[in-house]
Amino acid sequence: MSSVRSIRQPAVGWLETLLAGPPQLPASPLPWINALRAQALGRLDVLKVPTLRDEEWRFTDVSPLTRQSFEPARNATDLRAADIEPFYLAEATTRLVYVDGVFAPKLSSTRTHGGVMLANLWSAEPALADAIEPHLGRHVAFSDNLFAALNAAFLHDAAVVVVPRNVTLAAPVHLLFVATQVEVASHPRCLLVAESGSGVTLIEDYVALQDGAYFINPVTEIAVADQARVKHIRVQRDSTKAFHIANCAVSVGRSGTYQSVSVALGAQISRYNLDVLLAEGAETVVDGLALIADSQLADTHTSIDHAQPSGVSRQLHKCIVGGSAHAVFNGKVVVRPGAQRTDSNQSSRNLLLTGKAQVDTKPQLEIFADDVKCAHGATIGQLDNDEVFYLTSRGLSDSVARNLLTYAFGAEIIDRIPVASLKHRLETTMLEQTGSRP
Amino acid sequence: MIYQDSKTLLEVHGLRASVKGVEILKGLDFTVKSGEVHAIMGPNGSGKSTFAKVLAGHTDYEVTAGSARFEGKNLFDLLPEERARAGVFLAFQYPIEIPGVANSQFLRLTYNTMQAQRGHEELDPLEFDDFVREKMKLLEMSPDFLGRSVNEGFSGGEKKRNEILQMALLDPRLAILDETDSGLDIDALRIVSQGVNQLANKENAIVLVTHYQRLLNYIVPDFVHVMEAGRIVKTGDKSLALELEKRGYDWVAAERLAAAVAA
Numbered sequence: 001m002s003s004v005r006s007i008r009q010p011a012v013g014w015l016e017t018l019l020a021g022p023p024q025l026p027a028s029p030l031p032w033i034n035a036l037r038a039q040a041l042g043r044l045d046v047l048k049v050p051t052l053r054d055e056e057w058r059f060t061d062v063s064p065l066t067r068q069s070f071e072p073a074r075n076a077t078d079l080r081a082a083d084i085e086p087f088y089l090a091e092a093t094t095r096l097v098y099v100d101g102v103f104a105p106k107l108s109s110t111r112t113h114g115g116v117m118l119a120n121l122w123s124a125e126p127a128l129a130d131a132i133e134p135h136l137g138r139h140v141a142f143s144d145n146l147f148a149a150l151n152a153a154f155l156h157d158a159a160v161v162v163v164p165r166n167v168t169l170a171a172p173v174h175l176l177f178v179a180t181q182v183e184v185a186s187h188p189r190c191l192l193v194a195e196s197g198s199g200v201t202l203i204e205d206y207v208a209l210q211d212g213a214y215f216i217n218p219v220t221e222i223a224v225a226d227q228a229r230v231k232h233i234r235v236q237r238d239s240t241k242a243f244h245i246a247n248c249a250v251s252v253g254r255s256g257t258y259q260s261v262s263v264a265l266g267a268q269i270s271r272y273n274l275d276v277l278l279a280e281g282a283e284t285v286v287d288g289l290a291l292i293a294d295s296q297l298a299d300t301h302t303s304i305d306h307a308q309p310s311g312v313s314r315q316l317h318k319c320i321v322g323g324s325a326h327a328v329f330n331g332k333v334v335v336r337p338g339a340q341r342t343d344s345n346q347s348s349r350n351l352l353l354t355g356k357a358q359v360d361t362k363p364q365l366e367i368f369a370d371d372v373k374c375a376h377g378a379t380i381g382q383l384d385n386d387e388v389f390y391l392t393s394r395g396l397s398d399s400v401a402r403n404l405l406t407y408a409f410g411a412e413i414i415d416r417i418p419v420a421s422l423k424h425r426l427e428t429t430m431l432e433q434t435g436s437r438p
Numbered sequence: 439m440i441y442q443d444s445k446t447l448l449e450v451h452g453l454r455a456s457v458k459g460v461e462i463l464k465g466l467d468f469t470v471k472s473g474e475v476h477a478i479m480g481p482n483g484s485g486k487s488t489f490a491k492v493l494a495g496h497t498d499y500e501v502t503a504g505s506a507r508f509e510g511k512n513l514f515d516l517l518p519e520e521r522a523r524a525g526v527f528l529a530f531q532y533p534i535e536i537p538g539v540a541n542s543q544f545l546r547l548t549y550n551t552m553q554a555q556r557g558h559e560e561l562d563p564l565e566f567d568d569f570v571r572e573k574m575k576l577l578e579m580s581p582d583f584l585g586r587s588v589n590e591g592f593s594g595g596e597k598k599r600n601e602i603l604q605m606a607l608l609d610p611r612l613a614i615l616d617e618t619d620s621g622l623d624i625d626a627l628r629i630v631s632q633g634v635n636q637l638a639n640k641e642n643a644i645v646l647v648t649h650y651q652r653l654l655n656y657i658v659p660d661f662v663h664v665m666e667a668g669r670i671v672k673t674g675d676k677s678l679a680l681e682l683e684k685r686g687y688d689w690v691a692a693e694r695l696a697a698a699v700a701a
Contacts, residue, residue, distance in 0.1 A: 385498060390534040393494045394548040394604060395522035395555065404547070408538030408587075415538065 014066045015044065018150070018185055025156050028122075030129055033155060036137045040152035047146040059328040059360045060271055060299040065243040070185035070215040072154075073100035079209075081107055084178055087207050090421045092174035094118055096159045099178050101186025101216075103157040114167045116200075121158035121189075131162045136191050139221035139249035140275075147245045151187040151219040158189035161202065163228075168199035172233075172419050176205050179238060182212030190220040194228040196253070201231040201418060206238050208266065213241040220246070226253040226279075231260070233417055235426070238266035240296060249275045252282040254308075261417050263426060264290040264298045265433070271299045280308035286315045288329075289413035291433060293322035293353075303332040304346075306339040309369075315346040320410050320434075321357035332364040333376065339369045346376040351383070351409050353402075406434040439640075440660050444471040447612050447643050448493075448513075453504035454668075455492045462488040464668035465504070470612065470643045477646045477654055477679060480665030481687050486647045487531060489665070490616040494528035495521050508612065523555040525611030529601035529618050531647075536588035541600070544588045545570055549607045573606045577633045594621030595630075602633045613637070614645045619653040631656030651683035664690050 019041075028034050049066050050057040079099050084107060088095070096118065097107035103120040110118045117128045124132070137155070142148035159175045177188050192202050204220060216238065224230045230250075238244050244267040252258045256279070264270050276284050290298035304313045319327035327350065335342045350359040363376040383405050391401035410430050417423040448470040455463040462485045470476055478486050492499045493506065495518035506513040513521060536544065542563075549570075550560040561569060571581055577599045589597050598618050605613050615634070619627055634657055638644055646657060654662070654676060662679045664672040664687065672678070672690050682690075 385496075387534050387536065389494075389496050389498075389518060390530065390536075391548075392518035393496075393522055393528050393530075394608065395519050395551045396548060397519050398517070400547075400551075401519075404539060404544075405536065408536050411538030 014069065015049065017069050019044065019153070025154065030133075032133055033136075037153055037155050040142050040149045040155070043143055043149040044146070044153060047144070047149055049146060056301065056330075059326070060269065060297060062243075062245070062269060062271075065215060065245075065269060068183070068213060068215075070183055073102060073181055073184040073186050079104065079107060079178065079180065083209065084176065087176055087178070087205065089172070089174055089203065089419060091172055091419050092203060093171045095174040095176060096120065097176045097178065098157065098159070098188055100181050100184055101157065101177070101188050112169075114169075115164045116167060116169055117160070117162040118173060119160050121160050122156060124160060128160060128162060131193060132160055132191055135193055135221055135223045137221075139223065139251055140219050140247045141249075145247060147217050148219055148247045151189060151217050151247070154187040155189060158191060160191050161200070162193045163195060163198040163200045165195045166197040169201070172201035172203050172231075174203045174205060176207065177216070177218070179206070179208040179214055179216065179242065180210060182210060182214055185215040185217065188216065188218040190218070192220075192222045192230065192232075194222070194224050194230050194256075196225040197227045198225070199229040202233070203419060203422065204232065204234045206236045206244065206266075208237070208239040208242065211239045211241060213243070213268070214239070215243045216245075218244075218246045220248040222248070222250040222258070224250065224252040224256040224258050224282075227255045228253065229257045231418055232258065233419060233422065234260065234262040234272075235422070236262075236264045236266055236270060236272070237429070238270070240266055240268060240294065242267045244270040246271065247273045249277070250284075251277045252279060252284060254279045255281040257283045259285040260287065261413065262288045262300070263414070264288075264292070264300070265429065267296065267298070269297045269299075272301070274300070274302045275305070276303070276313075277305045277307055278311040278313065281310045282308075283312040284314070286313070287413050287416050288317040289410055290319045290321075290327050291410055291430060292320070292325040292327060293433070294325060295323065296325045297328070298325075299328035301330045303334065304344070306333070306335045306342040306344065308336070309339050310341045311339065311343070313344045313346070316413065317348045318410065318413055319350045319359055319361075320353065320406055321350065321359055322353040324354070324356040324358075326358040327360075329359075329361040330364065331362070331376075332366065333374065335367040335369050335372050335374065337368045340371040342369060342372040342374065344372070344374040344376075348378040350378070350380040351406065352380065353382070353406065403434045407431055410434075439473050439475070440471075441473040441640060444473045444640075446471050448506065448508050450506045451504055453489075453492070453506060454502045455488065455499050456502055457488065457499050461502070462499075462668055463492065466669050468663070468670060470645065472611075472643055473640045474661065475638065475644045475646070475657060475659045477648060477659040477662045478665055478670075479648060479662060479679065479682055484665040485668040486665050487616055490528055490614045490645075490647050493521075493614060494518060494526060522608070523552065527605055527608055527610030527613045529598070529605060529613065529615040531616040531620065533589050533597040533601055535590045535592075537590045539588050540584070541586055541588050542567065542570065542584035545584075545604065545607060548604065552608050570603075570607065573603060576606060576636060577603055578629050579603060595623060595626035598622060598630055599626070599633075602630055602637075606633065606637055611642050612645070613642065614647065616647045617649065618646070619648055619650060627653065628656060651679045654679050666691060
């Protein structure tokens, strides 16, 4: 496709403003964290804000983000539990809450059993520090990723979860990021270390208590050791004026499993990079839903890397695009040399609700082994006339019929969320967004 | 059943309709009175299913000539949902699967839409659950089908039962069953037919579109019509279906040809 696009350069000094703003972060008692921050700062001297000329960003123009200036969050607002209780999930008995990126200990609940460590990085005990050093900042590389580098340069508060060997946490862990201030930047960070044979469900949840513009730049790292099982649910329901640029990297050890469901509902521009690296016999299920309207843009880039033999990956990504919104999906599956008996299936399904809605989808298979089973496919369509007719022939109005079918299209992904209260809440949200209430 | 004091429900005159520019219905006349059971038979491609869909208002079909009055209203002035609310029901030949929507949710939504239309009380999920379970007994359907997505993974027979269940819930004045018997084994055919028979009454009417006489052993028609090339070319009583079963359709055309030559 050849088209002329105007490439807008970021406002001069956007990055500088962002970096100059913060009150000097206190040095960490852990020297390796200070070193990490220094390295990241060094990369920021070199890295440039991506434009449409960058292959990885060719459909996502972040210039609206760089034309606004954002300051670091001021001191956490005085949130009370009552303000955010509506976001609590009945199943999650442990919770770390971050308000505009700043840890809110009073709103958090960190009591755990069985040696599970759940803490904010800054208050981490030495034992925890030892457990996280091999992982923090090691999975999401920032050398070529401006947003990841920015996050690392601001490394201070971070949600850290370590599940010891052979321990299975029955209740999910809820990481709740609440946006309360407009025109601020925050850089949330999460690290989950699931040691061998352990099991845990992590909910990463971005919500807003206001509908203004802000910039949120999370980085999440998940280390799934041999035979460990991690379920990761990510919900992005930011303000529709927000900018949400997120990076997540997951490393799955031998015979480990990583199942993820990510849902993007909010933000003016959102980008989610998810990289999953699979060791021998590891399995992953990566499902996603973007439900957007008006002039929203939601971009999901995933990479599933079958680095070793006998891995299994399943991916279903769906986009429901209304208004003049734009959804982007780029799903790469790599099968490395020697990764024989890889079994991979990827599907991108997209529903356009209006003539102005737009989807760019690019499933990408790169296979360097010969004994593999790989399939991928993409569909883009509108609601099927026969389906609409079936419902209207039962007395439902055309709009109710269309809303119900739209809801059903998205529900297939929502249904895969293994936390009932969150699932029901998102179903309700989706019903409101698609307008039908059966 | 034919009643002396029956009212005309549906009156179709000179109906012509096309799909994607190809004319399928070519001047069709058809009248149904309350209490009656009609069977429409005919070879593949004669326009039976098109007729059913045109009556229900499928948007892919364009009516180019003729009229259809349903209880005095011009049917073609009404949207599909308005026809449904007025009491027209089409049991689909190929019911649509809707993954992600629970059957119970769908059934209650359509039932309550109809209740609201008729000025009756809507049912909440619990009340509806009791109500629908009773109706399901009629069709020997397991309550498990309530929790599953609409028609998803249902066998052919289960889908058809689900169609007749909807008929039972919506209580139409005119039910058009488009090849409801296809894909049914003998037991399912008997059960579905019994269900339809229980729903038939003096106030409503049933139009069966079918290829096979065997359905008509269970649901006995008052009239049997033969469609050919987009028109009804012969009408008789139930014995016509038996004759068609024995002799096929060719003799109908031959008979018409002979009549035309004689004239």
